[in-house]
Amino acid sequence: MALHEVVPGVHAWVQPDGTWWVNNAGAVADGGQVLLVDTCATETRTRRFLAAVDEATGGGPIRLAVNTHQHGDHTYGNSLLPAATVVVGHEHMREGLRVDPVIDGCPPLWEPVPDWGAVTRRLPDVTVRDRLTLHIGQRQVDVVHPGGPAHTTGDLVAWLPRERVLFAGDLVFSGLTPLVFMGSVTGALAALDWLAAFEPAHLVPGHGPLLTAADIPPVFDGIRRYYQLVLDTAGEGVRAGLTPLEAARACDLGEFAGWADAERIVPNLHRAYADALGTELDVVAALTDAVAWRGSLMPTKV
Known part of the structure; x- marks a missing residue:
């Protein structure tokens, strides 16, 4: 796992090999402040992510955190963020995490059964229905819902229009099997055209390797x-x-x-x-x- 600088001040936390419960996340830094995109499933993985962000950004305060959807690999680490961090998520995502029983004990369907560590349920402080624009220093981050169910019913992307960097969450799985059972197959299919319309120069998928503009069309065609x-x-x-x-x-x-x-x-x-x-x-x-x-x-x- 490593923190990659996608463009100056914009980082992607990539955790190979991106399979069950092993996600990507990100950080946007400017003006001595930080915005995170997602956390990780376990205490151990989230602490590694936060330490890497702290080192890369000079230890600026984490003012904002955006959850791209409700699943625990992107949200269970929320509780390890500073108390002053404002967490943002879709209104359906907040409700999904509120009633999620898996954080209290993972069912024995995986080997090994995941041990989340010392994490607790932390819900978004601010909810989004359609879109919201956030600012961290001089950077603009647009948080946008695809308009209907896709990976889940409460997906969000984080789009940096000036830098043309798109944090796609689990609307994109890069090089491994997508999962849409809590959303919609047709919605996830339609969301690919919606994502392509952003015309990103860089795309951070929810799982798998980072994508540049040239990588996106063949990856999307496969999905x-x-x-x-x-x-x-x-x-x-x-x-x-x-x-x-x-x-x-x-x-x-x-x-x-x-x-x-x-x-x-x-x-x-x-x-x-x-x-x-x-x-x-x-x-x-x-x-x-x-x-x-x-x-x-x-x-x-x-």
């Missing part, structure tokens, strides 16, 4: 093809009367078989089925089926 495979597989499975797990077992992942966390085809199909049939998604059932598809617990390096 589009994956989402289309999920939608096609779900449509065929519904028509054939298959369960999501049965449809996943019948699915040829093809070019995506080598992507890390391939078992996410199962919860992604659970989402596509729920949207097609107008039913509620059972998160635990979706993840339990992912374990069944793998034939083992899901691995994590958190």
Whole structure:
């Protein structure tokens, strides 16, 4: 894991290999002050991130922190931020974290079962519905919602228009299997065009390697093809009367078989089925089926 300076004063915290619970985050510094984009899943990983930011930015106060969505790999470390830091998130993200039971004890679906350490639930102080402009020193950071469910129902990106740096959160997985079971497959697909319209020079994905302008089109095209495979597989499975797990077992992942966390085809199909049939998604059932598809617990390096 390392802190990369994307452009002067704008940093990306990249944690290989970006699989379950191992996320990217960021920091924007100017005028002796700092804005963070996300934290990390565990106490240990968040403290490493904060120490790296402190060293790179000269120890300026962390005035603001933006959560790109509710999932614990991006939010559980919120409680380790200074009390004076103002945390910003989407209104749906705040509610999702408020009722999230996983921070109190992770279900035994991963190997090893993650130990979060000394973190507690810390919710955003400020919530966003559509967009909000923040300022840190002389830098402008636009915090924007894609307009509907995508990775989750409460996604935000952090966009630096002058520097043309986009912190995309989990709307982008770079080089590994995306996860959309708490959002929308079609919404996540549409969000790729929305992200491309920013025309970023640099994009920090929620997981995986950093992207430059030249990297973005092929990466986005691969993600589009994956989402289309999920939608096609779900449509065929519904028509054939298959369960999501049965449809996943019948699915040829093809070019995506080598992507890390391939078992996410199962919860992604659970989402596509729920949207097609107008039913509620059972998160635990979706993840339990992912374990069944793998034939083992899901691995994590958190």
